[in-house]
Amino acid sequence: MATAPEDRPLPDQIEGAPHPSETAILYGQSRAEADFLEAFTTGRLHSGWLITGPQGVGKATLAWRMAAFLLSQPLVAEDDMFGAPPPPTSLDVDDAHPDMALIRSGAHPRLFTLRRAWDDKTDKLKSVITVDEVRKLKNFFGMSATDGGRRVVIVDPADDMNVNAANAILKLLEEPPADAVILLISHAPSRLLPTIRSRCRELRCGLLSAEDMTTALAQSGINTDAGEALAALSGGSVGEAIRLTNLDGLSVYSNLVSLFSTLPNFDRPRALAMADKCVGKAGATRFELTLDLIDKFLTRTARAGLHGPPDIQAAQGEALLLSKLSPNDFAARRWAQVAQTVSDRTRHGKAVNLDPAALVLDTLFRIEKAALDVAAV
Structure with a gap:
């Protein structure tokens, strides 16, 4: 119809x-x-x-x-x-x-x-x-x-x-x-x-401050006390902040930060459970959101190696985690390489309809490998 x-x-x-x-x-x-x-x-x-x-x-x-x-x-x-x-x-x-x-x-x-x-x-x-x-x-x-x-x-x-x-x-x-x-x-x-x-x-038109973000979201009918976190994760974009709010993006990102907090190793059963949520028609939106948030995490990690941890955290414990994973220029370059590899891999995986769970797991294991490389230096 x-x-x-x-x-x-x-x-x-x-x-x-x-x-x-x-x-x-x-x-x-x-x-x-x-x-x-x-x-x-x-x-x-x-x-x-x-x-x-x-x-x-x-x-x-x-x-x-x-x-x-x-x-x-x-x-x-x-x-x-x-x-x-x-x-x-x-x-x-x-x-x-x-x-x-x-x-x-x-x-x-x-x-x-x-x-x-x-x-x-x-x-x-x-x-x-x-x-x-x-x-x-x-x-x-x-x-x-x-x-x-x-x-x-x-x-x-x-x-x-x-x-x-x-x-x-x-x-x-x-x-x-x-x-x-x-x-x-x-x-x-x-x-x-x-x-x-x-x-x-x-x-x-420039990016919005946390204060402007909170006010703009309220005008759209979204009242939140997480304006700073949304501003950080959305890159100052109200449209992206609205999308993240509608999809519970802050919670998903917080789970990613928690999963990565034990790097250079992480809880594999927990990683499998995260990947399983991206399977099937019902998980299609979660699949896109998870990959997008992983990309944001890698970008913020690479940036931390050059400029230090962010002043505003997008999730509790993020600043401490980024300081550990990306303490110097070498780490920043390694995480930037991973971000590019993951982006290319994601684009190819979507084009050939690779199993979403397999693509998410592959991405997580690449992040684990990068963390091991950085820790070994």
């Missing part, structure tokens, strides 16, 4: 979090907001903006705030009886503004969201943004704007565009329609066409 339209996942929404268009406050990105606002108020508004940064730090929320601001601002500021109004000092738009209701209903005539479309044949989201989706912009820009305001396009993310779609967007950036602004969200801008990057002004 085909998935009903209302049940289809949105490609630009993190599961368990509100859609970026519904996020009331953007935390941790005041610098990017200020840079855009300055460009607007000084008459240097670019037609193309590239919003970059790690995944889950608020790039899409920023894009929607920029879009709402641009749609609500008149093309020419009208003087009131006291002269020209003061320039805007923030991107905030009153919820009662008529444009906000249109934006949140998905019916704003001057806003177009370019994202992966639903494939009726496979009953899944397409893996890329195709040129067919970009071609719909011709009708969007062809319709007359009844109120004469700006038109805004959000591409989320631009990384998902295939070659033909990217070339079609490039043409728009080279010859932008009048009063149009194109906002491209990118997690990996280096993968975009250099000509696309050169046609846009970049806004860089």
